[in-house]
Amino acid sequence: MLRRSVPLCTVLTAAGLLACSDSPTDSGPRVALTPAAADVQVGRTVSLSASVFELTDSTVTWASDCGDLQANGRSAIFTAPWAPQSCTATVTSVENPTLSATAELTVVPVPAADNLLAPAGFDTDASPFEMYVTQPPRVEWAPEDARGSTTSGSMRMTHAFGGNGGIMIALEHCFTPEAGAEYRAGGNFRFENANPQTTVIVAADVYSDGCENRMDFLGQLSLDGDSTDWTPDTFTFTAPEGSTRPIRISVGIWKQAGNNVDTSALVDDLFLMLID
Numbered sequence: 347m348l349r350r351s352v353p354l355c356t357v358l359t360a361a362g363l364l365a366c367s368d369s370p371t372d373s374g375p376r377v378a379l380t381p382a383a384a385d386v387q388v389g390r391t392v393s394l395s396a397s398v399f400e401l402t403d404s405t406v407t408w409a410s411d412c413g414d415l416q417a418n419g420r421s422a423i424f425t426a427p428w429a430p431q432s433c434t435a436t437v438t439s440v441e442n443p444t445l446s447a448t449a450e451l452t453v454v455p456v457p458a459a460d461n462l463l464a465p466a467g468f469d470t471d472a473s474p475f476e477m478y479v480t481q482p483p484r485v486e487w488a489p490e491d492a493r494g495s496t497t498s499g500s501m502r503m504t505h506a507f508g509g510n511g512g513i514m515i516a517l518e519h520c521f522t523p524e525a526g527a528e529y530r531a532g533g534n535f536r537f538e539n540a541n542p543q544t545t546v547i548v549a550a551d552v553y554s555d556g557c558e559n560r561m562d563f564l565g566q567l568s569l570d571g572d573s574t575d576w577t578p579d580t581f582t583f584t585a586p587e588g589s590t591r592p593i594r595i596s597v598g599i600w601k602q603a604g605n606n607v608d609t610s611a612l613v614d615d616l617f618l619m620l621i622d
Contacts, residue, residue: 377406396422523592
């Protein structure tokens with residue numbers, strides 16, 4: 347008689363994840379993966395370990411449907427993508443490819459207590475990002491959600507004007523940095539109509555007091571408008587040494603000069619965090 351595996355869960359507070367594994371009490375040839383499930387914060391890692399039972403060859407292959415998976419024999423390191431979502435890692439026996447095991451990896455936002463400066467959930471409004479309100483509006487709330495949630499949504503940025511080679515800013519967030527500190531910003535983005543001559547821009551710039559006058563460029567991410575799929579992206583930047591002048595994170599749409607096609611893009615899971 348086969349005995350059912352009992353999930354074992356352990357809270358790993360230092361790594362910021364909850365991990366569960368199946369106790370391999372079944373008999374016969376099989377493959378097991380530990381942990382069998384884990385919550386992983388965006389950008390963080392979790393170690394995976396495969397076990398092979400009652401097979402001559404213990405070699406395995408690894409695969410994942412999102413994130414980054416670096417394998418070494420029967421061990422692997424999974425690095426979570428920079429957007430909340432569900433990922434699955436799979437390990438398969440080389441000797442008997444019909445035998446495999448999976449780990450369900452839930453990528454979760456970084457909690458506010460862990461250096462998150464702007465919420466990655468972005469579920470009910472754009473706070474603390476401020477919206478530019480014009481006629482017609484450049485940005486408004488939309489029900490579409492990058493993770494398919496029915497209780498969340500995103501922000502729709504619209505560029506309904508002729509392109510002049512500049513960036514039309516829709517969202518911004520100004521903050522006072524730690525001098526010389528490194529930050530990461532990013533989110534999930536999707537164009538509603540493919541338009542290769544457009545780009546979503548998220549940029550970081552140093553401003554004078556009050557975020558009134560731009561003084562220096564620090565970095566940006568650029569996502570071209572040739573796809574209508576949700577795409578996560580991030581970039582890092584470093585605050586100037588010896589200065590706590592405010593930094594502004596700006597989100598907008600660049601359109602090539604002469605491009606008069608109306609363009610809209612969705613922004614979700616927008617975040618800004620201090621890197622440890």
